[in-house]
Amino acid sequence: MTHKKNRPALTWTFIGLLAATAVLGGCASVETRPTAATNASNPLIAQAGHLAREHAGLSGAARSDNEQQINRLLGQLDDATLSREAAALPVGDPLYNFMGKVMMQRGLPLPRPFDRSSDWNFNAGQRPPAEADGYRPPMKLAVLLPATGASAVPGASVRDGLSTAYYGESRRRPDILFYDTGSNAAGAVAAYDKAVADGNDFVIGPLGRDEVSAVFAKGTLPVPVLALNRGNVAPPSGNVSFSLTPEDEGIAAADYLLERGAKRVLAIGGSDDGQRRAIAALKERLAERGAQISDTIGEGTADLGPFVAKPGGVDAVFLAVKGSAARTLIPKLAIVGLSDKPRVATSQLLSGTGKPEQDRVLDGLAFPSESWTSGGIRGLPPAVGVAQTLPTARGPGAARLFAFGYDAWQLSAYLERLATRPDAFINGATGVLRIDGGGSVLRTPAWSTFSSGVPVPLADAARR
Template identity: 45%
Template sequence: MRLAFKHIVLATGLAVLAGCVSAPTQGPVRETVASPAFTEAHQLAQVDARGNAARIEALLASLDDAALSRHTAALAANDPLYPFAGRAMLRRGLQPPHAFDRGWNFDGRQAAAADGYRPPNKVAILLPLSGSLSGAAKPVRDGFLAGYYAETRQRPTITFYDSASGVNGAYQKAVSEGADYVVGPLDREQVSALFTQANLPVPVLALNRGSRGAPAGSVSFSLAPEDEGIAAAEYLLGQGAKNVLVLTGPDDTLRRTSAAFRERLQARGGVVVDQISLSSNADALPAQLTAAAAKGEVDAVYFAARGDHTASAIPAINSQPALANARRVGASQIASGIDSAAEIALLDGVVFPRESLGNRQLSGMPGNPGALTPTAAGAAGRLFAFGYDAWLITAYLEYLATSPQKPVPGATGGLQLDGFGNVLITPTWSVMRSGVAMPLGGR
């Protein structure tokens, strides 16, 4: 009976919306001729936005930039479709027309500075400072402190709490001791546990994404591999590359990256010509590449792989005339696992996302923080940058919430806030030249 009712509502809504899309709330809204995909997405959001999320995202992905921008401009901030449409725009590098409605409250903070700086008064930082995750927590902690101490204006007091023994207890203790903002936890399961409390008395900047979305007023910040895959797909589509050969590494993180890349590319009208695992027998790779090239035109090769696996595949790719001149884009892990200068040289021309440390000057952040502290050396540098950006989000949250069109320049990339309380990272792209990672475009 419930299912039948949904179909009746959907059919009625589609008939009403066949000619236009209009928002039911928040004042006058422009009407515009709607595409069938946007019309369907709008009605699905009205019926059950959460349950229909996957279909809504697929429908919005099928729109070109002009149609997505035009239709999104016709929605009010509290329309149930606006968070989806606004996020789709952000991921394409487009500017949403207005801020997202998430019930923010910044009344207890000091007045905002001209640049948007408006930190809380007393911050509690929940990190696993002991136990199995302490190794990951330390660079995050030190990155946060680097940003915190680089700020010369009035700063909040900060207190660290060890969340290893239980996040709920640490959160309650922080609240009882007067914290008006909480940063953390870092563990995904702990984020889920905290976010089951729909009405958190003190808002949270979670340093991961849980199985539940962030409650109103709270935020999730994560180095999610899925976000990286989506960003890579959008980058290649923006370069006009729609036919992509995907080469994947063996670990779970890279598989998640490649799966998200594939899903986004196909949803936006692109084609994954073939997908080849680099963890299999290396001797079989030349024949696999020959078979892939025979399937159709290849505009780009996407390496969801570490640097050593990518370097081992380059000679075979270069020997294929149909692949030798294709664009080459890699995951952030492409800078890891390389042991020799010869391997590094093979990566020349590969574009990949990396921290912004070598591309822009950030207050209190040296270009090579690993030279100053071991907690920022090697792969830990990304977590150090992540911690630095957690401070920026803490201090500029109101700016992020009210100005989605203007990213905050961070150490991991450009920071923006979507309508679901997730911080989106627009990567800073680099390219390997003569064995050195250089800012793409010479910036």
């Protein structure tokens, strides 16, 4: 089940060069921001608090619906009231973690750390104390990734990104073992059990949604996990999920549009599952903040006029489509007067692009991107240069997964600081990373657009 680093010489030689560059560029660190606290009360808090107290006893759809109701109540609070009421809650109040997550999503400082149970144990394996910047990696690290089967190619990109970050660290590093999960839930559970039996004190992975769900469905886990996806089962207490899912992009797009005053958003999407999931997440987040999707229409819709002419109109557009479809849609948006409205797409926009003479029509269209690919990060060579030598980082999808793996290592090394400090975050390769009270990594992406048909960082994108 286990395998060590039997990689082609070219790949590992290049990863070694990347590692050396990372050392010269400086080690990753967790940053902090100042906090503040005030006191007051609001009747919405009483309603949300009642639902929060019932939350632990719910499961499945009822649990998801309950969380949505809480978020919609909290969404009615302005920033000042939300901050004030969160600071007034006593330690241990079940509503605090919900309020803290909403505050994180709005970029507000938390008044105190999240309330966490004793399951959040950071002394496993008798780790040495944390260093000044919060660096405290495991003693023996297991990485569960597919090395065979249908998911082996994306697994290789994640593996090489993680390995680059790991070998780029000049301080104490854990022993590391890679376990092949294959591409199914049974393989992931077997790999986890083998990692536990081998004495690892922390696990990164698995990668697939079904595989993550299967591991989390075991309940209380003897060795904590940083899962590389968001499954259908919430992380057991003391465990974390990190993902680049379509839902995350829908949420990020909603926040982007809300910050720009959008209230009625026209959503245009394709037929694949990821596109539908992104639109569903956008709809839910908008509803939490009193906004809405005015209509959801297919990417092949010929005439957009009737949808714009409805009472209330349209003040923003969301595109869950690939680049070829977007190139067709942009002129249609201009015809109905939407070219000067905020327009946001998912990262799928990059699929089918790459020819500036064709992509000029996409100029001004915003989309979430990774910090590494949009502008670069400290300690890691530019994405273009890495892609020229390393196939597992070549192309938009592979580069994204490479950055994802890079950040997985950083999260494992700084998890204690992120989980125990209300002001801690990582400027990662995929964006700004934090951990909420429920064990989910919240990612604020970088934002990009097209200029003269070429993707470039978006200068006025809000960075939290």
